[in-house]
Amino acid sequence: MKIPVEPLRGFRDILPPVSTELRTLMNIFVETASKHGYLEVIPPTLERFELFALKSGEEIKRSMFVFKDKAGREVALRPEATASIARIYLKHLRAKPKPLRLFYIVNCFRYEEPQKARYREFWQAGIELLGAEGLSADIETIDVLLDYYQRLGMIDSIILKLGNIALYRKAFNKYGVPEEEQDHILHLMDKKLYNEAAEYLAEKGYEELSQKLKNIWNNKDNLEKVLHIVEQDGQELVNEIKYLVRIADILRNTYPNLNIDIDIAFARGLAYYTGMIFEVKVPGFPVSIAGGGRYDNLIEIYGDEHVPGVGFAIGLDRTLIAMKEIGKTVPIKASDTASILIIGEELLGYAISVKKILIEKGIVTTISIAQKLSKMLSKLSESGVRYAIIIGKKERDENKVTIKDLSTREQVTVSLNELETADGISAIFKK
Incomplete structure (x- = not known):
């Protein structure tokens, strides 16, 4: 009915x-x-x-x-x-x-x-x-x-x-x-x-x-x-x-x-x-x-x-x-947004650990399984996500992540320790 x-x-x-x-x-x-x-x-x-x-x-x-x-x-x-x-x-x-x-x-x-x-x-x-x-x-x-x-x-x-x-x-x-x-x-x-x-x-x-x-x-x-x-x-x-x-x-x-x-x-x-x-x-x-x-x-x-x-x-x-x-805007506090892209479900556990680090830093974070990376990056950019956190087997094995700034197209690979100690993702790109 x-x-x-x-x-x-x-x-x-x-x-x-x-x-x-x-x-x-x-x-x-x-x-x-x-x-x-x-x-x-x-x-x-x-x-x-x-x-x-x-x-x-x-x-x-x-x-x-x-x-x-x-x-x-x-x-x-x-x-x-x-x-x-x-x-x-x-x-x-x-x-x-x-x-x-x-x-x-x-x-x-x-x-x-x-x-x-x-x-x-x-x-x-x-x-x-x-x-x-x-x-x-x-x-x-x-x-x-x-x-x-x-x-x-x-x-x-x-x-x-x-x-x-x-x-x-x-x-x-x-x-x-x-x-x-x-x-x-x-x-x-x-x-x-x-x-x-x-x-x-x-x-x-x-x-x-x-x-x-x-x-x-x-x-x-x-x-x-x-x-x-x-x-x-x-x-x-x-x-x-x-x-x-x-x-x-x-x-x-x-x-x-x-x-x-x-x-x-x-x-x-x-x-x-x-x-x-x-x-x-x-x-x-x-x-x-x-x-x-x-x-x-x-x-x-x-x-x-x-x-x-x-x-x-x-x-x-x-x-x-x-x-x-009257033309006033609500003063919404902007937060950095990130999406973790994993290449395969076996990387999900590692991705959750990375997500926890980002959330504790106040970064709005989601996880997606990427079948086609280029297509997924384009989709994230259109939806307003600022950073893509890319995780493959190599990143997991080396305790690292690859971060791509979707607005500037800059990309950098850092260790989890660097990610934890950095004052936000933007600070990583300013080094």
């Missing part, structure tokens, strides 16, 4: 060179997060549905892959990772000294309509800083994110958008808006449906708040005017706007080429945010490539313990696509 070979809609087979580029972005993230003091955790792909349903937000709840397992439990493929990190903390890390610095690289799943840079399976890398509050923790989180994009050579090509959910949470609480209704309004804001959000508030009886928010949104590009609007409801709300200005000032000093946009009307789709939020965008690119923020109540909701948190997630697929669109 023949089966369809096309992957499911919204899913992909990721092949070279894209797989190599994506893996490189992952490796650079591991290096970046580790140097900032973060430790890796690997959450499971499948979690209980309620873990995400509780506070992930309306959009994610609608787009989750949800089903019952063989034990009848309602489970979901993870749509994002922060909820899983919160559960991991409650299960394993409560007794650890705080703050905790954790990072992850995971594939996530959302049943969304596939479009440019949106897939139903996608890759995220992120950090979570647990047990730390205030400016220092928020700045540290954004700094890790910006350091990553600086390493990719993108810092002058991105826009960091800053917003503050605390401004809205405190306004909602002042006017007595229930949390579930708050989450719905923030969802509408995330979708840029500001008129619908204002109408919803008015319908629920919060006409004064509805008018104030409309006034804020209509003047979102004029911070001084927004400050004047919110100061009528107390200094506490004013301070939330000034907090964003402090963050922006510090980041501009550290990253002078960074474009920062303070957007008071900005909201994100995840319902657990309680404070400062941010996104990374590339001008002309249809979706954000990274985002995060502060969530001080999530672990308390799950486990009755107050542990403030802040973090971000990078869309690795989106970042890769955006890089290519």
Whole structure:
């Protein structure tokens, strides 16, 4: 029986060179997060549905892959990772000294309509800083994110958008808006449906708040005017706007080429945010490539313990696509490549010994049995292999190898001892 070979809609087979580029972005993230003091955790792909349903937000709840397992439990493929990190903390890390610095690289799943840079399976890398509050923790989180994009050579090509959910949470609480209704309004804001959000508030009886928010949104590009609007409801709300200005000032000093946009009307789709939020965008690119923020109540909701948190997630697929669109290349570390050509299977054992030497030197190495040497050399050259390591009976008996540089056509025969002690194959030709 023949089966369809096309992957499911919204899913992909990721092949070279894209797989190599994506893996490189992952490796650079591991290096970046580790140097900032973060430790890796690997959450499971499948979690209980309620873990995400509780506070992930309306959009994610609608787009989750949800089903019952063989034990009848309602489970979901993870749509994002922060909820899983919160559960991991409650299960394993409560007794650890705080703050905790954790990072992850995971594939996530959302049943969304596939479009440019949106897939139903996608890759995220992120950090979570647990047990730390205030400016220092928020700045540290954004700094890790910006350091990553600086390493990719993108810092002058991105826009960091800053917003503050605390401004809205405190306004909602002042006017007595229930949390579930708050989450719905923030969802509408995330979708840029500001008129619908204002109408919803008015319908629920919060006409004064509805008018104030409309006034804020209509003047979102004029911070001084927004400050004047919110100061009528107390200094506490004013301070939330000034907090964003402090963050922006510090980041501009550290990253002078960074474009920062303070957007008071900005909201994100995840319902657990309680404070400062941010996104990374590339001008002309249809979706954000990274985002995060502060969530001080999530672990308390799950486990009755107050542990403030802040973090971000990078869309690795989106970042890769955006890089290519703006003409940036993934900084893949080039390795010398070699192919060992043996004249007969009886030389395989010796060839494996040679291969081990080369691999330990960081040289990508394969072994092939050559029927016609000239034809094989031509094939290797076309495939981009730099060096052919030729082994015949004479080379084996004398503990030697013949090396041919396929780019220059130079050829030299050396002992295994010379091969082991040389600083790479290129050094052998420079002698």
